[in-house]
Amino acid sequence: LVRIGFQNPWDSWHKPTLSEVWNGLRWTQQGEEPKHKGHTEFEAYRTAIEEARRKESGQASEQEDESKGTLNASQEHLLPSKDAGELKESDLAIHKPDFSQSPDDATSVKATWLGHATVLLQLPSSKANPSSEPIRILFDPIFSHRCSPTQYIGPSRLYPAPCTVADLPKIDAVCISHSHYDHLDYDSIIQLWRANVEGIRFIVPLGNKAWFLGLGLNIDEERVSELDWWDEVWLTQEGRQDEGRKARVICTPAQHGSGRYGFDASRSLWSSWTIEYTHTSQQKPFRAFFGGDTGFQFHSSSPQATRYPTCPAFAEVQKELGSPHLSFLPISVGATFNFVKSYDALGVVPEMDGGLTGANHMTPFDAVRVAKILAGEPGEEDRQPDQSSGQQNGFDIPQQSVVMAIHWGTFVSGMDEIRRSMHDLESACAVQDVLYAR
Template sequence: MSPSTTITPLPANHPPSYTPAHHINTPPTSFQNPWPSFSQTKASVPKLLKLRLTAPKPVPIPPSSPHLPHLRTPSFPTPPAPGLKATWLGHASFLLETSTHAPHTRGLRILVDPVWSDRVGPYNLLGPVRFTPPPCALAQLPHIDAVLISHDHYDHLDAPTLRQLNARQKGNVRFFCALGVKAEILGLGAGIEEEQVCELDWWDGVKVESAEAGGVRVVCTPAQHRSGRTVWGFDRALWCSWVVQEEGEEEREESGDRAKRLYFAGDTGYCHVDSDTQFSHHEAPYPPCPAFKEIGDLYGPFDLALLPIGCFKPRSLLSGQHSSPEDSIAVHRDVRAKKSIGMHYGVFRGGVSQYYEPVTEPVERWREAAEKEGLRWGEEVGVCDIGETVVV
């Protein structure tokens, strides 16, 4: 079955000083982070091995803690509640649903980085193991119109999940990804056809429309990370964040019902640091990634931002590509988010971070950093249960 949604490219929209400096070769054969905020932190294989071999035993996972996410069974009522909705499904997985407006019976449903596997790694035999289950079975989700993939790492691009989803919907679903990831999706053995996958570069956008659910604008935006599912395939595919913007903004603003905007950061760093010292980014000794202010200037303010807060230690190795909670508070400011929810914690532990990072630390530091910046916990910055729906 062909997808029932239609895709229309949007006019180019990028910062005035933009050049494709993230491309290596023309056309690109691989990609790079083009900012000093990353170039200072490229980790060598010897450094990685030293950190791993000299690491203590994995930090124990406590049986319970107020700083670990709770599970609740998600609810997808018909008709849906008003507003733009984001249901956290664990780690970086979310189900988004845009606002419903007549004559449509629902909003567009978008899955972001869906992962239901118990283990994330090659052949699902190696790699981090899930310590918090999904809030529901994949089969319990409503019909999905589109899937956004931020990059190709196993904890964000999960072959068994995409295979099950595509089979359930008999190919009636669209997939959106950054350059180079399309070939990987088609090679997963998930039965996904080429016409189902739309590949975008940074700052490219498309309009996605459905007769049943209306339209939404989806824009591929920069992130500071890396890619690779094999040791010989580092950085051959691009990584990204995503902007989701409801359609009909001008018409709806006249009626007092402003079209909503959401930002999903994916996996990203903010700035390199050489130690785990906590500091205010107002006095940061290292340059931050400039992409987030550019995103905020072009597409903000955002009604909701979904930002990573976990798997960030050791900082000397991971700071360039994984945000600490303090980093994500700075991202919250840069993208001009009205409300930000923490993610990328409480489900999987990174192969190195499991030896250095207590699983309770992300939420503790997220709240501490928010309050230090004068942000209202639970209103401007917060967390939610796995299975909980945040509505804006």
């Protein structure tokens, strides 16, 4: 059989019509907050926040709409601060990460966001031998200044990477979600291979292995694992005392796309990743979920719009594998559109309603919805929460699900976009009764 390409298998995947695109565009001056047309599901939480603020100040409601959600008195502490999103550049200073693990946190999972979708996950040793090395998995590494075929032109970082590949500790595995330039970076992969040539493995979705083998680095085929959705591999640390520690890496579904040159669109698979980590075969695992780059639901800007279906992938992951204790979820559209918009001082390039790309890139509002689905909270699906928490045979597991926002604030047009992302996320958490912290 000849593989032609891949496609998203759900009704939730929707390409906007010309009418939907037009209704979702608005021309603005640089830095001006876009005012979206229609009362979309995506914008519902903004209305709920305004309603809660009116009640808090004793003002009368302008309109009642139960479909848009409200906050009760017991939830007032969840409201965004009055100056939510009013960030200064000093509030977003870049800190050089500390990858070390002290004796006090040697049995704790450690995760470090390194900008955009790059995350280093360190899976700990046991209390019996806290000096042993963690198992380290790096997701979607990009340390280059631009996410582009060349470093001379293309989407560039607003902030520099917080570290270089040379600053990283020894990496056991790299997981790639898909082949877009902001998730699969040529220079970063070459540097990672050279710095970890003795043991690093690359774990990729179907159709991406040939890219690694074609880099001219003499990478052994066995060092690149190419997986379909629901395939899995196991990681152990060769040449190190692993004490029975194993990481199960599962290729899980996502709703997105792939391609690097235009003509290769959707020729390789895209995915999320679920990691299960255990010390012994009897112990319940610690689970982490990496969303990579994924959509959840298309939101039309028309007031008479049809409600489009939600992506069932996340409920499937929760049902099949259980709730993750730690998740990394994207909250922003990405890089290229924002790069183009950053050069648009005259407002020639329109702003887009975030719901237009919601089937391909989760909005902050949808990211919170997905977090609740993964946590097993009752809602749109009949799910049961997973109870595997606490201390398990020598290392610590969180009592509650923790979610880290990724895919924002890096390849962006400016501070205005960062402020908007953080404000939207904080507002979405408030309306959906999720604790927000930063």
